[in-house]
Amino acid sequence: MAHQIMLAVIVLGALGIIFAVVLYFVAQKFKVIEDPLIDEIAEVLPGANCGGCGKAGCRALAEAFVKQGSMEGLKCPAGGDAVMQKVAALMGCVAEASxxxxxxxxxxxxxxxxxxxxxxxxxxxxxxxxxxxxxxxxxxxxxxxxxxxxxxxxxxxxxxxxxxxxxxxxxxxxxxxxxxxxxxxxxxxxxxxKGRKNRRVFVNCVNKEKGAVARKTCDNACIGCGKCTKVCPKEAIKVENNLAYVDYNLCIACGKCVNECPTGALVAVNFTPVKPKPAETPAVEAPKADAPKVEINIPQPEPVEVKKTNE
The missing domain is CATH 3.30.70.20 (Alpha-Beta Plaits)
Structure with missing residues (x-):
C-alpha cells in the first residue's frame, strides 16, 4: 500500500515538473514585450476611460500613440492641451494646440x-x-x-x-x-x-418642422424665417429644412442675430447684458420771471393862461 502511494506521488510530481517546463518554454516563445512608454503615457492620461478619444479607454489610447509613433489624428479631449503637451514631451514630438x-x-x-x-x-x-x-x-x-x-x-x-x-x-x-x-x-x-472670450451663439432648437407646427410644441422653436441670416456679417448662419444653424468656425459672436430672432431660438452665452439706456426726459423750460414794473414820473407841462385883449 505504501509502495503504491509513493509511486503515485512520484508520477504526479514528475508530471507537474514536465508541465511546468513546457509552460515555461511556451511562455518564452510567445511572450509579448510591451513598450514601457505605454505605461508612462497611460500615467499621464486622465484615466477616466470616457471614450471621447474614440478608443476603448485611456490605455488603449496610450497603445495607439506608441504604435503610431506620432500624435496625428489622436487626441484626449478630456485632458485637453495640458495633457497633450505632456504626451508630446514623452514621445519627443510637438502637440498642436486645438x-x-x-x-x-x-x-x-x-x-x-x-x-x-x-x-x-x-x-x-x-x-x-x-x-x-x-x-x-x-x-x-x-x-x-x-x-x-x-x-x-x-x-x-x-x-x-x-x-x-x-x-x-x-x-x-x-x-x-x-x-x-x-x-x-x-x-x-x-x-x-468655446469661442472668443468664451462667448458663443447657437440655435437652441433642432425642430425641423415648419414654423407654425414647431411653435405648437415650443414657444422658442426655430421657425426658419431667415431673419438671422440677413443680419449676419460673416454669413455664418444657414437655414436648411426649416432650421437655422450657426457655423461656429465663421461666427464672430457679434450678437446681431440674437436680437433679430423673433422667437428667442438663438442663444448668446456669456455675453455681458446691455444696460437699458435711461429714458430721456424732455427739457422743461424755467418760467420766465416777470420783469419788475418801474413807475416813471413824467412831468406834465404847466397850463398856460391865454389873456384875451380887446381890439
Missing amino acids: EPQVAVVRCNACFTGERTKVHYDGLRDCSFANSLFNGENGCQFGCLGLGNCAAVCQFGALVMDSETGAPKIDEEKCTACGACVKACPRGIIELRN
Missing part, C-alpha cells in the same frame, strides 16, 4: 407646467422612450428628459435641472469628451468651440 470645446444642449425643453402634454411612466431610458412616443412635451425632435446624458458623464458636468427637468451643463467641469453626445438618441447635444 480650440477648446464645450458641450451644448440645443433644446429649450421644459417638463413642468403647461408644456407637458402627456406623462411618461415607464423605463427611465431615453433610447427606450424614443422608440415609443414623441416625448412629454410633444416634440418629436426635442429632449426626452430621462437623463441618459447625465448618467454617462464621468466628470459631473451634466445634471438634470430640478426646475425644468432638462439637462444642464456646467462649463467649468465639461471636458468635451463627447460621451453625452453619443448617449443622446435624438442628437440634441453638440460639441462647439
